[in-house]
Amino acid sequence: MLQGKTALITGASRGIGKGLAEVFAKNGCNIAFTYASSVEKAMAFEKELADTYGIKAKGYQSNAADFKASDDLANAVIADFGKVDILINNAGITRDTLMLRMTEEQWDEVIDTNLKSAFNLTKAFLKHFLGNRAGSIINMTSIVGITGNAGQANYAASKAGMIGFTKSVAKEIGSRGIRCNAVAPGFIETEMTEALNADVKKAWVDTIPLKRGGTPEDVANACLFLASDLSTYVTGQTLNVCGGMVM
Numbered sequence: 001m002l003q004g005k006t007a008l009i010t011g012a013s014r015g016i017g018k019g020l021a022e023v024f025a026k027n028g029c030n031i032a033f034t035y036a037s038s039v040e041k042a043m044a045f046e047k048e049l050a051d052t053y054g055i056k057a058k059g060y061q062s063n064a065a066d067f068k069a070s071d072d073l074a075n076a077v078i079a080d081f082g083k084v085d086i087l088i089n090n091a092g093i094t095r096d097t098l099m100l101r102m103t104e105e106q107w108d109e110v111i112d113t114n115l116k117s118a119f120n121l122t123k124a125f126l127k128h129f130l131g132n133r134a135g136s137i138i139n140m141t142s143i144v145g146i147t148g149n150a151g152q153a154n155y156a157a158s159k160a161g162m163i164g165f166t167k168s169v170a171k172e173i174g175s176r177g178i179r180c181n182a183v184a185p186g187f188i189e190t191e192m193t194e195a196l197n198a199d200v201k202k203a204w205v206d207t208i209p210l211k212r213g214g215t216p217e218d219v220a221n222a223c224l225f226l227a228s229d230l231s232t233y234v235t236g237q238t239l240n241v242c243g244g245m246v247m
């Protein structure tokens with residue numbers, strides 16, 4: 001479904017981003033991906049993607065929260081791959097705590113990594129997409145950005161911000177053939193959610209109509225739809241991938 005296309009996926013050394021890279025590569029897409037610190041994992045993954053799927057794959061250590069680094073990254077990826085068709089702003093972190101205890105640093109770190117990063121990368125690739133009069137941008141938000149969650153004021157604010165950002169960008173650049181959508185995963189089994197204790201996990205799963213946590217592949221399949229030509233009339237939307245937790 002993505003034969004001959006190239007995607008840049010931020011934060012693909014593990015978790016949802018890794019699942020995305022695998023599903024996209026399986027569908028013929030060349031993969032540029034980033035990571036923060038997992039150098040060895042990323043190098044092994046780069047080789048695995050190329051060997052398994054016969055596509056071009058390259059990992060870049062790049063801090064998505066850094067404006068200049070994001071611009072440098074876009075230039076490097078475009079030089080290495082020739083063109084980019086799909087941008088997935090997936091990199092994200094949590095620094096969960098109640099508001100009473102939340103520090104300014106915890107607030108800033110989450111907003112910069114989760115929300116400012118989407119601005120940084122979208123801005124960095126915009127001229128390229130405008131020149132091609134094509135592009136699909138997918139922002140990884142969260143159902144928590146829709147519902148809010150105690151202990152996650154920083155995270156929920158960053159994810160709600162991404163939804164407003166997605167709709168605004170979609171309105172600005174739709175006339176140039178560029179689409180921008182958001183995907184809102186619910187409870188997905190990755191290292192991010194592994195940190196939660198068993199009781200908290202069970203409480204989450206009990207609230208899910210499909211009675212299971214999601215997998216990175218579940219999220220990747222929704223992104224595959226939004227990245228591919230199956231969704232050429234879909235922009236500015238938020239697609240919840242949450243087993244029906246939020247309707």
Ligand code: NAP
Nearest residue numbers: 011012013014015016036037038064091092142188190192
């Ligand atoms: P994860 O397993 O913790 O993986 C996070 C990825 O982001 C890693 O590849 C990490 O690289 C990278 N990363 C972190 N900070 C970065 C930075 N400053 N610059 C570049 N890359 C950075 O997380 P996940 O569960 O896959 O989540 C992926 C996205 O889905 C996040 O935006 C998250 O908010 C969202 N989401 C997750 C869930 C869930 O249940 N898991 C639910 C809703 C939304 P290193 O390996 O180098 O650290």
